Amino acid sequence: MFGAPRALASLISGVENKDEVLHRVLTEIIRRDLREERTTTSERGVTQPSVDPARLDPFAYPAQDLKARTTHVVRCMICRASGTASCSVCSGRASVSCSNCGGAGRFRNPSTNRLNKCKQCKGTGQASCGNCAGRGNVPCTTCNGSGHQRAWLTFVETRRVSVVVQPQSPVALAHRQLTEPRLLRENDVAAFTVAVDRKAPGPLPLADLELDGRSAVQGATAGVDPRLERVAQQHYIQLRVPRRDVSYAMCGTSGVLVLSGHQLVGASTPEAKRPIRRRLFVWPILALFVSVCSAMPSSTTGRSEYFKDAAGATSLLWLGATVLAVLWIGGVLRIWGTGKGFKGLKRVEQVCLGLWAAALLAMAIVGVVARPSAEEIDQALAVGDTRRARVVLAALRETSDQTFVEAEDTILLAEANEAAGEERLKRLDQIAAHGRERSATAATIARAERLTEIRRLVADGHATDAEGAIDRWFAESWRGDPELAEERARAIDSRSSQCTDEPCRLTIARAANAAQGSTARAAAVERAKGKIVDVLVRRELGAEASGERLQALGQVGTLAEQTLAVLKDDEELQALAKEAKTWVNDEHAKVAAIGADEATLRALFPPLHSRSKKLSVALLEGSEVFFSFDAAGNCDGIYAVGPVGRRALHSPSWPADRILSQAVGHPATVKHPEKTGASSVTWKEGGVKVVARWRDEHLMELRIGDASP
Structure with missing residues (x-):
């Protein structure tokens, strides 16, 4: 068994002599179970068998004689002597769905595409069943329609072997061959002394046996069915077994191991296993508890980077201590309850216990030695190692209740001296925000560097960047600082050149x-x-x-x-x-546009685009105004039209009246048609011909002067 002690002799507290006598009876039993068989017959009357089946002894006749004596005629179990059975095709209804119309009673005529009455089933949807000729039943296949069957009895023979060992003893657990369903060989009983050995082809004669043997044999055959079962053979053997009950103590409890036979083979009984199972249960629990407790000395260190080496050393020591604890705990549990104390431990277990204690002491020493000190921060900063200084600071805070704020400001100032740009200013601002000893110095340095950067931006012509820097760094405080206000004013002055x-x-x-x-x-x-x-x-x-x-x-x-x-x-x-x-x-x-040159028109109608020497166009909020020029380059006609799609002249800044007034050089108004239904009107404005074309109330075109685009 796993976990059993190797040196059982050292744990034994007592040995009791319990030699015993075992009775083993092997019985081979033959069983014949009766079974009825049937076949078809043409006879129609019921008959009785010559032998009553309820009292029939299956061992009294051979199989052929048994059939002859039990053959008789019985009613068919399927059709119950009627000779007929329900038709499997129509299920006894005598009709099935019409195959011509599918049971609908009508079919669609492919010529007329109309539903016609089925002629085969006459619209009923049902046709006579062809399997049973419309009767609903057919001759029974089990009895061929006679309604009766010929029946007789036969038997099925089986054999089984039973083994009974009395009394029930742990010896049978140690010697499994005693309970196996077979005859024992000579070497199977070599571990015992055979007192009686009887074998018979049938039941053993009880008269030849002593009282104990007779009782064992009777108990083995008590369950035999006298009608259906027979004893084919029996074997009785009486064994004298050497037995020693060994008491031992382990893990605070005791157990009894039964040793039997000439070789004293052990039996795996619950009484024998109880101390071992208790030890296997307590061992891992106690080992886990000791392992957790072993980790307590390592808690004197932290988890930050500073303790990396110490953590590695303590982890190895803890792992070794855990392995050693498992070994010595197993030894302690083995000797628990024996009264031998630690002297009962093996040499290797005593060594493991000592090494475990040494590992715990070493872990405690590592924890003390690895604790950081504030002097290490000064030493790291002295050689310019700000990263090491910050690692030490984190370790100090992890293992102490103090905040070490002054040390943090010192490190931040050293980091600021190593950094540049925004990162340097950020660290200086952190120190200044703390409001401690070095805060004023950090704030002065940060202000000076920012002021220098602002002056550089102004000098390089980056006025906008300089103003943004002042707003970002000094917000509204620059207004009360003449030096900063002057730099902002200089930055603003420099923008005037743009x-x-x-x-x-x-x-x-x-x-x-x-x-x-x-x-x-x-x-x-x-x-x-x-x-x-x-x-x-x-x-x-x-x-x-x-x-x-x-x-x-x-x-x-x-x-x-x-x-x-x-x-x-x-x-x-x-x-x-x-x-x-x-x-x-x-x-x-x-200024009149008619008669003006192109330069004048550009001043009157910006922007003006030249299409050719004789044509220019201006886009006035969607309206298009075309200007035509004579040979001398003076405007001799203007044509105004609305945007494509809508075409109506509608410009808030340049209405039609303003275009006309600008064209003739004095205030003028576009006229409406006087006649109902007229779409255009023509007149002269200041000697210049004007044509206006309307659609309902909307002005569509305006021609001024010689404009015919």
């Missing part, structure tokens, strides 16, 4: 002056504003009714538009810009 118009320059000058005011910046604001006012008020246009004059007029209008869009918070400039815009529109309206 401006293409005076409103932009004025906006930049005002923003710079708002960031950090100065006399120079205030003067710049006044200069920029003065230039805008000068243009909007003086309105110098140059030559009268020329392309250059219209170009200058456009510049005034553009400046007015820019001023209105950009300088919305300056009421003075807004008022001047509105007046200038109105004046520009009035001046534009005085």
